[in-house]
Amino acid sequence: xSSAASRPLVPETFQTRVVAARMLGPRVRHLTFERTDGQPFxxxxxxxxxLIFPLQDEKGRAIRRSYSVASAPDSSPRFELAVTKVEAxxxxxxxxxxxxxxxxxxxGPAGTxxxxxxxxxxxxxxxxxxxxxxxxxxxxxxxxxGRTEPLWLLxxxxxxxxxxxxxxxxxxxAQHPNFRFxxxxxxxxxDWTGRDGYVQTHVKALWSELTATHxxxxxxxxxxxxxxxxxxxxxxxxxxxxxxxxxxxxxD
Ligand SMILES: Cc1cc2nc3c(=O)[nH]c(=O)nc-3n(C[C@H](O)[C@H](O)[C@H](O)COP(=O)(O)OP(=O)(O)OC[C@H]3O[C@@H](n4cnc5c(N)ncnc54)[C@H](O)[C@@H]3O)c2cc1C
Numbered sequence: 001x002s003s004a005a006s007r008p009l010v011p012e013t014f015q016t017r018v019v020a021a022r023m024l025g026p027r028v029r030h031l032t033f034e035r036t037d038g039q040p041f042x043x044x045x046x047x048x049x050x051l052i053f054p055l056q057d058e059k060g061r062a063i064r065r066s067y068s069v070a071s072a073p074d075s076s077p078r079f080e081l082a083v084t085k086v087e088a089x090x091x092x093x094x095x096x097x098x099x100x101x102x103x104x105x106x107x108g109p110a111g112t113x114x115x116x117x118x119x120x121x122x123x124x125x126x127x128x129x130x131x132x133x134x135x136x137x138x139x140x141x142x143x144x145x146g147r148t149e150p151l152w153l154l155x156x157x158x159x160x161x162x163x164x165x166x167x168x169x170x171x172x173x174a175q176h177p178n179f180r181f182x183x184x185x186x187x188x189x190x191d192w193t194g195r196d197g198y199v200q201t202h203v204k205a206l207w208s209e210l211t212a213t214h215x216x217x218x219x220x221x222x223x224x225x226x227x228x229x230x231x232x233x234x235x236x237x238x239x240x241x242x243x244x245x246x247x248x249x250x251x252d
Contacts, residue, residue, distance in 0.1 A: 013052070013107045014039070018100050019078070025162045027085045028130060029096050030070070035077035036103065043079070045072055045137035046115060046220075046249075049108030053094050065091035068222070068249065069109065070133035070165075072141035082164055084130045113249040115220065117142060121245075122150040122214035124206055126199055126231055129157060131223030132164055134249060138220075139169075143176050150214060152180040154206060156199035156227070158187040182206070200230040207239055222249040 020032035035041055043049075048068045055063045071080035083095045098104070115123065115138050125135040132155050139151055157163055163183050173181040184195035184202055195202055203219075210217050219241065221231050228250055235241040 011050075011108045011110045013105055016104055016106050018098055018102050018104065021098070021100055024082055024164045025157075028162070028164055029083050029085070030164075031081050031083065031095060031098070033079055033081070033104070033106065038077055040075045041077055041079050041109075042075075043069055043073055043109035044114040044116075045069075045141045046113045046134040047109040047111045048113075048134075048249075049079070049081075049106050050110070051091065051095070052105040052107060053091055054104075055090055055094060063090055064107075066110075068111075068113075068130075068133040068137075070136050072137045072144065082130045082133045111249070113220070113222070113247060114138075115142075115218075115247075117145055117147065120147060120149060122210060122217040123152070124203075124210055124217060124219045125151070125153045126203065126219065126221045127153070127155050128199060128223040128227045129162070130164065131221075131227075131249070131251065134222055135220065136165055136169070139172065139179060143172060143179060148178050150178050150180070150210060150217070152182060152206060152210060154182045154184065154199050154202055156184045156186065159185060160189065160192070198230070199227065200234055203231055203234045204239065207235065207241070218245045218247065220247045220249075222251070224252050225250050 015036045016033040017036050019034045022030050024030045048066045050064050050066050053063045057063055067081045069079050070082045083092055085096045086092045135153055169181040173179050188196045219235055221228050228248055235246050
């Protein structure tokens, strides 16, 4: 359901408090924020927020970084983020060290990497690392709304301990036959029996399988540019998919 009607036209800046934090994998921290004014945080699944850090760049300006919302809209003042720690990166290091209870200014929501529920097409979601964040929100929202179109999530990481939200996504797939959780490991352990290699090596087969019965399917790709460009190349150049059916969100 689109919530644009109840949202200010210009993203607002509001104060939040960190209310929960836990490690999701060796380099990823899951943070829950809550608006301190108690107002609902209104957004569409897939959108991002900008965090305004109490840190300054060399020109004395507050450092700001964007993060996809990893939770589904639920009309509460809360939202969740999943943050990869980047070596010597000020924003991600701050978020990995920040204590529960800390206040932080946030601007948002923003972004058009969304999937309107009422017109939702069968979808192949493709992510690496924390690129899974917007898809967790989209999938949880769609399944909670009783949607039955195919929702396939191809998720690439190096090793099993990096499969963010892996148990939750596996459980959702077991409960909802239209949702397929398709992890692929680039450095699989010897006993791994699932997909391996980079996500782009699986896109052709999965897209062909999905569009054999659902030619109106859309592909959503999220993560770092290197993966994004390689995956878009497969879809647009090798498979000739229309650009209106391919949606991208780049983190770098
Ligand atoms: C629309 C949007 C949504 C984003 N959503 C998320 C998100 O949900 N989770 C998240 O962790 N990051 C996300 N990012 C990236 C985030 O905004 C920051 O760039 C990141 O946290 C690094 O900031 P930094 O200050 O620590 O390091 P910086 O010094 O600003 O960045 C150092 C380098 O890190 C690389 N980098 C940025 N993000 C990643 C990443 N996720 N994995 C590996 N390398 C990266 C970039 O190439 C950059 O050159 C998003 C970016 C955009 C534009």
